[in-house]
Amino acid sequence: MAPQNRHDTSNEPADGDGGxxxxxxxxxxxxxxxxxxxxxxxLGAGVQPAAGRTTVARSAQGLVAGDPHAPSTLRATAGHARxxxxxxxxxxxxxxxxxxxxxxxxxxxxxxxGVDTESTRIRIAVAGPDxxxxxxxxxxxxxxxxxxxxxxxxxxxxxxxxxxxRVRVIVSSRTGRGEAVVVHEVLxxxxxxxxxxxVIFCLGDGMGAPAVTAARILSKGITEGKYDGLLEMDQMxxxxxxxxxxxxxxxxxSANSMSAYMTGHKSSVNALGVYAGNDPDPNAQPRVExxxxxxxxxxxxxxxxxxxxxxxxxxxxxxxxxVRLRSQYVEIMDQALNPGQMPDVILGGGRATxxxxxxxxxxxxxxxxxxxxxxxxxxxxxxxxxxxxxAVATEPDxxxxxxxxxxxxxxxxxxxxxxxxxxxxxxxQPTLMEMxxxxxxxxxxxxxxxxxxxxxxxxxxxxxxxxxxxxxxDTIEFDQAIGVAKRxxxxxxxxxxxxxxxxNHSMSIIGTHDARDEASPxxxxxRVYGDAGWPTYxxxxxxxxxxxPDPDIQLFFGWASHPDHSxxxxxxxxxxxxxxxxxxxxxxxxPDRDPGALVQTGNLPYDQTNCVHTVQDVYVMxxxxxxxxxxxxxxxxxxxxRMIDALxxxxxxxxxxxxxxx
Ligand SMILES: [Zn+2]
Numbered sequence: 001m002a003p004q005n006r007h008d009t010s011n012e013p014a015d016g017d018g019g020x021x022x023x024x025x026x027x028x029x030x031x032x033x034x035x036x037x038x039x040x041x042x043l044g045a046g047v048q049p050a051a052g053r054t055t056v057a058r059s060a061q062g063l064v065a066g067d068p069h070a071p072s073t074l075r076a077t078a079g080h081a082r083x084x085x086x087x088x089x090x091x092x093x094x095x096x097x098x099x100x101x102x103x104x105x106x107x108x109x110x111x112x113x114g115v116d117t118e119s120t121r122i123r124i125a126v127a128g129p130d131x132x133x134x135x136x137x138x139x140x141x142x143x144x145x146x147x148x149x150x151x152x153x154x155x156x157x158x159x160x161x162x163x164x165x166r167v168r169v170i171v172s173s174r175t176g177r178g179e180a181v182v183v184h185e186v187l188x189x190x191x192x193x194x195x196x197x198x199v200i201f202c203l204g205d206g207m208g209a210p211a212v213t214a215a216r217i218l219s220k221g222i223t224e225g226k227y228d229g230l231l232e233m234d235q236m237x238x239x240x241x242x243x244x245x246x247x248x249x250x251x252x253x254s255a256n257s258m259s260a261y262m263t264g265h266k267s268s269v270n271a272l273g274v275y276a277g278n279d280p281d282p283n284a285q286p287r288v289e290x291x292x293x294x295x296x297x298x299x300x301x302x303x304x305x306x307x308x309x310x311x312x313x314x315x316x317x318x319x320x321x322x323v324r325l326r327s328q329y330v331e332i333m334d335q336a337l338n339p340g341q342m343p344d345v346i347l348g349g350g351r352a353t354x355x356x357x358x359x360x361x362x363x364x365x366x367x368x369x370x371x372x373x374x375x376x377x378x379x380x381x382x383x384x385x386x387x388x389x390x391a392v393a394t395e396p397d398x399x400x401x402x403x404x405x406x407x408x409x410x411x412x413x414x415x416x417x418x419x420x421x422x423x424x425x426x427x428x429q430p431t432l433m434e435m436x437x438x439x440x441x442x443x444x445x446x447x448x449x450x451x452x453x454x455x456x457x458x459x460x461x462x463x464x465x466x467x468x469x470x471x472x473x474d475t476i477e478f479d480q481a482i483g484v485a486k487r488x489x490x491x492x493x494x495x496x497x498x499x500x501x502x503x504n505h506s507m508s509i510i511g512t513h514d515a516r517d518e519a520s521p522x523x524x525x526x527r528v529y530g531d532a533g534w535p536t537y538x539x540x541x542x543x544x545x546x547x548x549p550d551p552d553i554q555l556f557f558g559w560a561s562h563p564d565h566s567x568x569x570x571x572x573x574x575x576x577x578x579x580x581x582x583x584x585x586x587x588x589x590x591p592d593r594d595p596g597a598l599v600q601t602g603n604l605p606y607d608q609t610n611c612v613h614t615v616q617d618v619y620v621m622x623x624x625x626x627x628x629x630x631x632x633x634x635x636x637x638x639x640x641x642r643m644i645d646a647l648x649x650x651x652x653x654x655x656x657x658x659x660x661x662x
Contacts, residue, residue, distance in 0.1 A: 038132030039125040042152050063580035066609035068464035088114040090171050090180035093275040093286050100186045103651030105156050107286035109277050113149040115173035120150045123170045129163040145279045158654050162188035192626040195648035197449035198495040200485040204478050206460030208504035215475035218537050219544045232483040233499045236621035240631040244503045250615045255326040257502035258318030262291040264640035273322035282324035292320035298651050302450035303343045304439045308408045309457030310350030329353045345442050347401040347435040349408040361405040374400045384428040392438045399442045403429045410458045411473040432481040440488050463505040464610035466578050468557030469549040469571045496626050496646045501618040506560040506611040513556040513569040521598040522568040526556045561611045563587040566597040579609040
């Protein structure tokens with residue numbers, strides 16, 4: 001594209017700022033890659049129009065199930081993350097106090113609103129610990145995303161040196177003058193005495209402390225107040241606390257929290273690998289480099305994702321993708337075919353996004369068959385548990401397993417009380433343990449080391465509809481997958497295992513419920529304090545999962561947030577939504593769940609059919625070399641940096657070759 005920007009080549013006064021604009025010349029400004037600039041001036045005219053705004057259609061015929069993350073999706077698409085309060089406003093992305101690694105790529109975006117677009121002049125100055133820093137490389141994109149707004153975006157920048165960097169932006173326009181300053185912290189690698197070669201990152205989605213406690217009660221048992229055993233995640237070398245809020249809100253979702261773990265940058269609800277700018281095009285947001293991109297570019301490491309969700313779901317997608325909206329499943333999957341982002345192992349649900357539109361159940365609106373495209377890239381494909389075992393036996397370099405159209409079924413429905421009507425044609429799905437073993441088998445042949453995500457996804461997906469037993473059995477399954485990872489890592493001796501959650505959830509363990517009690521209403525059979533005693537789950541097979549999720553005395557699950565719903569406090573043989581949307585979009589009690597039980601009045605807005613994430617901190621646990629730094633209170637972005645430190649990874653500048661092996 002021909003540079004159509006007009007530039008102010010007069011030597012601007014430095015405004016007393018360390019990041020002086022002096023020395024800026026036309027030649028320097030156009031000199032992409034020639035070391036960059038410490039400052040730049042961009043005038044408003046000649047902007048490129050931003051793409052058309054996306055909308056979300058919404059309809060309800062009769063009663064319909066609601067998406068637990070839908071309301072935030074609606075808000076995120078209906079407006080911008082931060083609407084200016086009036087007057088001339090300046091916003092800089094990445095945000096103040098953002099953390100970086102030298103060499104890691106990011107886009108720098110300046111948004112000036114409340115301006116007259118023709119007369120606007122934007123001055124950007126960057127200063128490091130030793131004065132002006134030539135950060136700005138290349139020709140910036142200039143856009144006007146809405147009336148009275150001018151944006152400037154530099155793509156693919158990277159800081160060269162560690163230390164605090166100050167980005168100062170001054171905007172002048174006929175409407176006034178505005179200024180913003182952010183400080184970016186560029187962190188040096190703090191390598192442990194013996195760096196690791198591999199990282200296994202285990203994420204229990206929505207796994208707050210209650211899910212862990214309930215899993216321990218059901219899986220290990222408890223006698224006179226002492227547990228009869230500990231979970232795998234209880235027995236890690238170090239433990240800390242993670243705070244989970246995003247840059248837009250105290251309440252996070254799985255997208256921006258996973259993005260924090262995978263990029264070291266906070267983001268907004270529903271966003272992956274990008275900051276939420278004001279561009280209406282979800283694919284034009286300013287990007288930050290993802291774990292997959294950094295590890296592949298720096299060291300040629302293998303990357304794997306294993307999940308019980310659709311592989312395009314927020315948590316696995318966070319490993320490689322850049323999207324403003326986590327619901328962009330097709331875009332997320334298409335990005336996985338880009339060589340710089342491509343995982344080497346992809347195991348989970350989500351076949352709907354792989355199949356061409358002609359196939360039943362396809363989510364695509366084109367004729368691409370991504371299973372074939374991945375096979376063309378050297379992947380071996382498995383559609384069932386049996387095929388997964390066969391595929392692993394052939395020692396493939398790359399492995400794609402897609403075992404259901406949508407999310408995989410939960411452990412109770414897959415393994416404990418399989419129901420043909422629930423499973424449909426997907427009767428041969430692997431467990432999370434089997435998928436973890438398969439991924440490790442493939443990735444362990446990578447000379448350069450690997451990063452593997454193991455996600456217990458339905459710990460979250462079953463807490464949203466307030467199904468305690470299904471959430472807890474999936475927590476036990478996740479814990480057993482952690483056991484697979486730990487045993488592999490202990491044998492290897494060169495591997496860090498990190499276990500955490502992305503956010504807390506509404507579930508709480510209050511006491512027990514005595515299902516033998518004919519009391520009416522059912523809440524009269526809930527037992528608290530000394531009356532609670534002990535539940536009667538029994539595991540005669542010793543597999544860690546109680547034989548019957550519906551014993552006489554069960555856990556009494558309470559929910560901090562909920563819609564209007566009825567609850568008999570007993571396990572449901574078949575899953576049922578607690579509430580459904582009526583034609584007016586109002587959540588009402590689902591008449592088919594616990595019919596006849598007392599309806600509990602909700603505390604959420606009327607459009608919410610599920611309970612929602614909560615803001616409390618979550619655990620992080622770690623074992624192996626470098627695990628000692630996973631203690632204390634960590635921001636979720638710290639977790640990224642501590643994994644990078646454990647690997648002693650030095651990220652090369654974007655235009656330089658990768659590290660050579662030792
Ligand atoms: Zn959730």
